[in-house]
Amino acid sequence: MNSQVTSLDVARLAGVSQSAVSRVFSGASASAATAQKVRRAAAELGYRPNPWARAMITGRSGIIGLVVAYFDNPFYPVALELLSRALKAEGYRILVFTVGNSPAEIESVMDELTAYRVDGIITASVAMTNDLTDRCAQAGIPIVLFNRGQDGVGLSSVTSANDAGARQVARFLVAGGHQRIAHVAGWQQSSTGRDRLLGFEAGLAEAGTAPVAVIDGLYDRDAARAATLAMMDTATPPDAIFVGNDHMAFAVMDTLRHELGLSVPGDVSVVGFDDVPMAAWPAYDLTTVRQPVRRMVDSTVETLVAQIAEPDRAPQSIRIDAALVLRGSARCPEGWTE
Amino acid sequence: MNSQVTSLDVARLAGVSQSAVSRVFSGASASAATAQKVRRAAAELGYRPNPWARAMITGRSGIIGLVVAYFDNPFYPVALELLSRALKAEGYRILVFTVGNSPAEIESVMDELTAYRVDGIITASVAMTNDLTDRCAQAGIPIVLFNRGQDGVGLSSVTSANDAGARQVARFLVAGGHQRIAHVAGWQQSSTGRDRLLGFEAGLAEAGTAPVAVIDGLYDRDAARAATLAMMDTATPPDAIFVGNDHMAFAVMDTLRHELGLSVPGDVSVVGFDDVPMAAWPAYDLTTVRQPVRRMVDSTVETLVAQIAEPDRAPQSIRIDAALVLRGSARCPEGWTE
DNA sequence: CCCTTACTTGCAAGCGTATGCAAGTTTGCC
């Protein structure tokens, strides 16, 4: 039963004081001789410093709180995995909170996070209300929003270039000769959903056109399916649909192909956003905008770590380039290279 | 900056002793008058007990360590979400460790977990070597293996009835009149992979037959694709393939359809295992064995909580029934009802 | 060789909470 080995036990065995043991394990200076005695004794007893006791004094727990709302979107599991690895490399662990997107629930989680005095917070796919933003800033815990922007100033965030990516999709679809372009939008309560819609509309406007239909798909499969059915059930149904994320795009494709008997891209072109792994699977072969998860994760961790080290640092909004990935779900303009 | 409010501050404001505050928040008895004064003061100051200080004394951190290996298999994100909710209901948080499946890496994570003195550990999709098992038992931290069994005794585990499920698949495929039945197996280093293989072979043996081919797909998409190609590249290719999990089954279907130009189930029937959400999507419409995630999660949490409450309780191996879900990826025998 | 400077090391004081103990207060019952 080695779970109760304390630094004092090690000290006794090594014949030094308890503070010597502490110094060896906390990286403070100690003579080579002492260090060796301590390490030897510690190894023998299976000693590891108690992180909670350490946290109480230093005020740093080595724990990052991660708040996640959607796990059905396969974008987030891979983000979680990458975040976990990247933070581990920096010496942090992840305390996970899954949460619905109701303000009350988010607030209660934030409460808990401040109680736990985590060293930092990352929220993924969580919309922050403004008062929550304030409370976080007030609690003084560094926080970075992953894949969500924040209106006004306040918190750091890392997103991809949602508007530019969507704009590129617009150009691409126009260049492909599509006449009636529609958009199953991402959840309009989220910045990603709004930015993609705005960028898309702007891109179409540049070409002197506009979407024939825009329906909020709420980042939900069922809603996306319903949106698709509604769009197609008109006199002049769209011949191209830009979908607010891949997860919904799969639903759109399924609906077009298996419920309406249409061909993609023969009858309707479909373009998504995210480039989750599944998008490359031959069953969908989805043309989509790639969010560079790895770079987004790296930036997130980097920003958070910097903010922990230097609490007064101004919040940053980082935006990672996102590029269109050409696959088979959308008609491709002749000679399109990008 | 309310992050440094202590029980002493609350005590002063409320005009009571620090221990009174502690008692109110730890549920010990206190008079109604005191409780009210304390709560009022606490609310005013925004006080929340410091979980780490509490953990130091009580020895319980309220944190469960979750060790996960595969996140590319969509079975685990949903399990994580459900686990998170179920544990939250019991008052626990989840500290996540993602890990490769190398023994060294697992060992280092276990080390960390014992250092953190988590109240319990859940491993998902992690194979435990026997010496690791011992070390965990010795550390005295309750642990439950989720979706992995354990040879010999030692640790509690929750799995579905992998062998029975696979046996049922065998009967189903035989009854469907398939003549050459193959198996892209789950990773043979994992209990689930082995149990499903054994159950499947046993089921076929009952019918007086045997698989025409068995290849380990390692729970990996690429390996499953390669296995499929190898199986089909023979004089008498299989007319049915049972795949060790859904995630690989999608790869098998993609390979059959898009690389080999075959029809599923026309030319080859495919059956998976897990029933991840995607299996129900029309693009795959996968006949598969449903692992009742929710019930598995509930059992896992229940077992873990029981073991925390009563440390000397004997480890249990819980096995949840798994039933075949009929969809469109496999030819269905006339009048098959189950 | 002595004095200054730089390191090591042990001592002791906390970090914020829970809890045994004793003193004080209320309640209940005859």
Added chain:
DNA sequence: GGCAAACTTGCATACGCTTGCAAGTAAGGG
């Protein structure tokens, strides 16, 4: 009204660790 029992409450200590401080020791320079 008085006494025992039940309940509250404050005091003080402990949990395992880090860190300022002072004393002790090694190194360095004239």
